[in-house]
Amino acid sequence: xxxxxxxxxxxxxxxxxxxxxxxxxxxxxxxxxxxxxxxxxxxxxxxxxxxxxxxxxxxxxxxxxxxxxxxxxxxxxxxxxxxxxxxxxxxxxxxxxxxxxxxxxxxxxxxxxxxxxxxxxxxxxxxxxxxxxxxxxxxxxxxxxxxxxxxxxxxxxxxxxxxxxxxxxxxxxxxxxx
Numbered sequence: 588x589x590x591x592x593x594x595x596x597x598x599x600x601x602x603x604x605x606x607x608x609x610x611x612x613x614x615x616x617x618x619x620x621x622x623x624x625x626x627x628x629x630x631x632x633x634x635x636x637x638x639x640x641x642x643x644x645x646x647x648x649x650x651x652x653x654x655x656x657x658x659x660x661x662x663x664x665x666x667x668x669x670x671x672x673x674x675x676x677x678x679x680x681x682x683x684x685x686x687x688x689x690x691x692x693x694x695x696x697x698x699x700x701x702x703x704x705x706x707x708x709x710x711x712x713x714x715x716x717x718x719x720x721x722x723x724x725x726x727x728x729x730x731x732x733x734x735x736x737x738x739x740x741x742x743x744x745x746x747x748x749x750x751x752x753x754x755x756x757x758x759x760x761x762x763x764x765x
Contacts, residue, residue: 613693625691636686636701636740643678663724672731676739679705683743694751698744702737709733 651657651674655667663671686701687694713729 613696628689628691629697632686632689632691632697633701633704635689636682636698637704639685640679640682640701640705640736640740643681644675647674647678668724668728672728672735675732676735679736679739680743680746683740683745684747685743686740687744687747694748695741695744698740698747701744702740705736705740706733709736 648671651667651671655664655670657663657667683698683701687698690697709732713733716729
């Protein structure tokens with residue numbers, strides 16, 4: 588005989604199971620479904636982003652130094668500092684966009700990996716600046732660069748992912764005829 592009464596198991600709820608994390612689950616699914624060719628393409632996508640980031644930063648940095656007439660050992664002006672931060676943001680957005688664009692799948696994940704690599708190198712650079720005792724610009728400048736870099740890369744990766752997903756959406760059909 589079965590009792591007739593409320594269920595002991597509780598109400599059933601629709602939705603994801605407890606502990607479900609869509610971003611992490613997508614990353615695990617992506618990693619497990621990759622073959623050797625797509626793994627190489629993933630590594631190449633992150634390397635592409637890093638090369639663009641490095642070359643873009645060095646080239647634009649030298650260009651800005653020359654345009655603003657900043658000589659070694661001199662204190663850079665406020666205009667140089669803020670222009671440098673803006674250019675850094677643009678270069679990192681481009682690098683994140685290209686890393687996501689070259690990725691075989693999961694563009695945001697690839698931009699996230701590039702952002703993590705950038706954090707590592709930025710922290711190493713910040714530690715080197717601290718150890719040298721010769722800060723470049725205001726004390727907050729290296730920290731701002733540390734924050735702007737990964738944020739820009741993630742913005743670029745998200746822009747690429749959104750652009751790709753908007754291309755795959757079906758266009759809405761509207762008719763102006765009565």
